[in-house]
Amino acid sequence: MRPAPLDLRRVKVFPLAERASLTGADEILVQPGAPPAKLSVRLEERLADCASRVRAARERGSGVMLFYGAHLLRNGASLLLERLMAGGWITHLATNGAGTIHDWEYAWLGRSTESVERGVAEGNFGTWDETGRNLHLAMMAGALRGEGYGVSLGRFIMEDGTRLPAPAELEAELRAEPSHPLAPARADLLQAMRVHGLAGGVVTCMHRWKHASILGQAFRHGVPVSVHPGIGYDIISNHPMFNGAVIGRAAAIDFALVGGAVETLDGGVVLSVGSAIMAPQVFEKSLSCVNNLRLQAGRGVVRGHSIDVVDLQDGGGWDWTKGEPPKDNPAYYLRFCKSFSRMGAVMHYLQCDNLAFIHHLHDRLSRP
Numbered sequence: 001m002r003p004a005p006l007d008l009r010r011v012k013v014f015p016l017a018e019r020a021s022l023t024g025a026d027e028i029l030v031q032p033g034a035p036p037a038k039l040s041v042r043l044e045e046r047l048a049d050c051a052s053r054v055r056a057a058r059e060r061g062s063g064v065m066l067f068y069g070a071h072l073l074r075n076g077a078s079l080l081l082e083r084l085m086a087g088g089w090i091t092h093l094a095t096n097g098a099g100t101i102h103d104w105e106y107a108w109l110g111r112s113t114e115s116v117e118r119g120v121a122e123g124n125f126g127t128w129d130e131t132g133r134n135l136h137l138a139m140m141a142g143a144l145r146g147e148g149y150g151v152s153l154g155r156f157i158m159e160d161g162t163r164l165p166a167p168a169e170l171e172a173e174l175r176a177e178p179s180h181p182l183a184p185a186r187a188d189l190l191q192a193m194r195v196h197g198l199a200g201g202v203v204t205c206m207h208r209w210k211h212a213s214i215l216g217q218a219f220r221h222g223v224p225v226s227v228h229p230g231i232g233y234d235i236i237s238n239h240p241m242f243n244g245a246v247i248g249r250a251a252a253i254d255f256a257l258v259g260g261a262v263e264t265l266d267g268g269v270v271l272s273v274g275s276a277i278m279a280p281q282v283f284e285k286s287l288s289c290v291n292n293l294r295l296q297a298g299r300g301v302v303r304g305h306s307i308d309v310v311d312l313q314d315g316g317g318w319d320w321t322k323g324e325p326p327k328d329n330p331a332y333y334l335r336f337c338k339s340f341s342r343m344g345a346v347m348h349y350l351q352c353d354n355l356a357f358i359h360h361l362h363d364r365l366s367r368p
Helices: 041-059 070-074 078-086 097-109 116-122 129-143 149-158 167-176 183-195 214-221 244-262 278-296 335-341 354-365
Strands: 064-068 092-095 161-164 201-204 225-227 269-273 306-311 346-351
Touching: 041 064, 041 269, 041 346, 041 354, 064 244, 064 278, 070 097, 070 354, 078 214, 078 354, 092 097, 092 214, 092 244, 092 278, 097 129, 097 149, 097 214, 097 225, 129 149, 129 161, 129 183, 129 244, 149 161, 149 214, 149 225, 149 244, 167 183, 183 244, 214 225, 225 244, 244 278, 269 278, 269 335, 269 354, 278 335, 306 335, 306 354, 335 346
Parallel strands: 064 092, 064 269, 092 225, 269 306, 306 346
Antiparallel strands: 161 201
């Protein structure tokens, strides 16, 4: 017997406000003026070195890229990152799908996170109507402007919603220009509007905790954010409006966007904070694309950059400044270290709490 695929249009969703959220934005946010947590002398020295390299990179006009996982947001680093963006210290941010979901929920509801174990057993993990609905609306509206996941959701948060064209307008555009580059995006939006009863016009969605949103503040400061999700990885899959083409289109735009940031990395700095899978996987592909295009144009590959990887694990007990370990060493299988060690730069691994790292980095870069 061949099992039939699930009809996700039949998934029952619930109001997000009914969820027993585990964290609140007002409880977790760390104020930029608060003293950072105490660290060992060795870590303090390595953070000072990192801050010095970031400062030097920006003085020479080179890029500083921050790849981060959702826990950095959930640990309350949003206000610190806003100050780093405002100061011009970070030129590009990249995160995964979870980083955007918690970001939007904090911005709209002021709270996020749920019990995965209990939710899966009860069949309601991730089945929150407003989260799946509004993230899809943001991406579908953004696609008509040629925007990717990060920019379109940041705009949606800061502008408290979006505007949808009338279905008749979309249908007329599709009939007139069926091969237009935006035709697939127009078709996806038209189908969603018809299936889910959406009217054209302004969609208002007030975000009372904009200050808690990294994506929103990045949009405000004009700092690009690229989002690198996986289809079926994130809770917005558990929604009748789920459309992998919409997510994939937005992510494809963002992959090109992150490549543009990698182009600025000569003499720059890459910070990977709490992103064990997405950051190394995306960075190695985008760096290869940039080098490919440079070599075709008779230019040299990206060089002179440094990489700082921050995580709570011990790095396998390996000195990653020496390159990668042999295959019989368990540290070889730490992807978040190994991949970055191959990227043509000195890689510094810091075993450190991700919030403490960002807090200390902000503290050092905010000094004259």
